[in-house]
Amino acid sequence: MADTLQKIKCPACGREMEKVFIPSEGINLDICTQGCGGIFFDNRELDKFDEKDEDISKILEQIDGKDFIKVSEDSVRICPNCGQKMVKNYSSIHNDIEIDECYSCGGKFLDREELVKIRAEYDTEEERSEDVLRAVYKTVGQELAEQDRQYAKIKSDRSLLRSLIRKIMVK
Known part of the structure; x- marks a missing residue:
């Protein structure tokens, strides 16, 4: 699904997510800056940030050094883009990092710190x-x-x- 300027609710804590413009990619990411620190990626957006050499400085500016509320990673999450139930999947074959994925629109939600962990895998x-x-x-x-x-x-x-x-x- 193409990104819009419409505000969405965080699938983990329900708070309104902030649109953060990433100039290097020309996209807006949805980051839960006032709640749990999670990040929602529209279809294929995560691919632009999951490797060590890719710039995540704008993302880190929004979450580093802040206190966030704790959320249950086991709870059912609903995709903020299309309203479908998100599915828990592992980010790699190591089965170490579990992320939430929407099979309907391709969106992915990462809990706080999961992006950093994914980038450290390879x-x-x-x-x-x-x-x-x-x-x-x-x-x-x-x-x-x-x-x-x-x-x-x-x-x-x-x-x-x-x-x-x-x-x-x-x-």
Whole structure:
């Protein structure tokens, strides 16, 4: 969903989020500066800030050194853009950082400090991609090994069945 100047409510604490213009990207981010310190990213916006070399100084200006209210990260969250229930997903295959994602509009909500943690996971997008490929290859390898075990069992069962059929035919 394209960003608008319309104010939205924070999906974590319900407070009105502040629109913060990020000049380097030409976009407005929604930051909960008066509540929990969470950040809402419209579809594909997080990709512009999730790596170490990307500038997040304007974001940090809004949240660094401030006291924020604590919120339950387990509560159900509703997307402030489209009103759909957000889903909890991990930001990477490490399953360390859980973020809220809207499958309807593609928006993502990060609780306070999650952006910094995501940026610390990998130095580059290439490292992130390599990690994903390793995990995929590992999973595919395990699935292929399981298929080989099942095929060997089928061959064994087929051999036993043929033996039984021969015995029945001889009688």
